[in-house]
Amino acid sequence: MQSLEEVQKSFEESPFFDHVGFVISRFNEGDVLLTLPIHERLYNVNGTLHGGVHATMIDLVLGMAIRSKTRTRCTTMNLNMNYLAPAQGGEIYATGKIIQEGYKIVTAEGELRDQSGKMLAKGIGTFKLIRDE
Amino acid sequence: MRDFSAFFAHIGFHxxxxxxxxxxxxLPLTAEVLNEDGTVPAGLFSTMLDIVIxxxxxxxxxxxxxxxxxxMNYFDLSDKGPYTSYAWVTHQSGKIVIGEGVVEDSDQRVxxxxxxxFKVLAAETKEKGRS
Incomplete structure (x- = not known):
């Protein structure tokens, strides 16, 4: 079983994680805070954060919450995103929590907030745990 | 189609x-948009579907x-790119439009x-289209 530090490191070593610019601010078992400083390269044509970034961040934080708890690799099966408000400048924060954990299937939900605490997006995802046997 | 967004260019879409x-x-995959284990981040397909729909x-x-x-449903996140995506409109009612889209791998598997x-914005808000 991977240690918590090894799990965190595997996320931080992902080229895509770095390419978008995510920062892990807190990584405890089942308690993860993901931060994203908003850069103009992440904008859509309207000059606000691209919806794909919202979905990417929720997907990541859900996967991180699951792996920090199960210490098992997982893959996303489904993600349902609701977009509540646009984001522009500053930082945004994502948190996630497991709401149901089975042997192979885990469901988790997460939310995205800006620096004022305003909720920007919510998502719920189903993940498959990749067990060795 | 209107101009492309900064994020569109940052990921490398066409x-x-x-x-x-x-x-x-x-999406012609490059190493910088993959996970550390070589798989495709689900967020990449999410972004593709958001843009194409x-x-x-x-x-x-x-x-x-x-x-x-x-x-979104993800069926295969192993690297089988380059990927192609297309979409269609399934329903429209007033300002609300519903669309569906797929991402296919290099063998045209979904x-x-x-x-x-999606909510339709006033035409004068921005040019049509999005990315």
Whole structure:
């Protein structure tokens, strides 16, 4: 079983994680805070954060919450995103929590907030745990 | 189709209209957009579906849109790119439009599918289309 530090490191070593610019601010078992400083390269044509970034961040934080708890690799099966408000400048924060954990299937939900605490997006995802046997 | 966004360029997407005037979104994978284990981040397919459904609606209605909801299913996240994505409009009621889209791998197998609800914005807000 991977240690918590090894799990965190595997996320931080992902080229895509770095390419978008995510920062892990807190990584405890089942308690993860993901931060994203908003850069103009992440904008859509309207000059606000691209919806794909919202979905990417929720997907990541859900996967991180699951792996920090199960210490098992997982893959996303489904993600349902609701977009509540646009984001522009500053930082945004994502948190996630497991709401149901089975042997192979885990469901988790997460939310995205800006620096004022305003909720920007919510998502719920189903993940498959990749067990060795 | 209107100009492309900064994030669109940052990821490395390409977009064009095919002979049937469908929006085709392409992603030639590079190492910098993969996970550390070489798999495709689900967020990449989420981004593709958001762009291709929104662009398709923008092309059909000639008006800008914003995403309200996206529901996505991922079937295969192993690296089998380059990927191609296209979408279609399934329903429109007033300012609300629903679309669906798929992402196909290099063998034209569907590796992700999504449906989304989009709000139509005032035409003067921005040019039509999105990315």
């Amino acid at each position: 977009k064009h209209l095919d002979e049937e005037q469908r929006v085709i979104l392409e 929104g662009s398709t609606i923008g092309e059909v209605l000639q008006q800008p849109t914003s995403t309200v909801n996206l529901n 590796v992700a599918k999504g449906s989304g609800t």
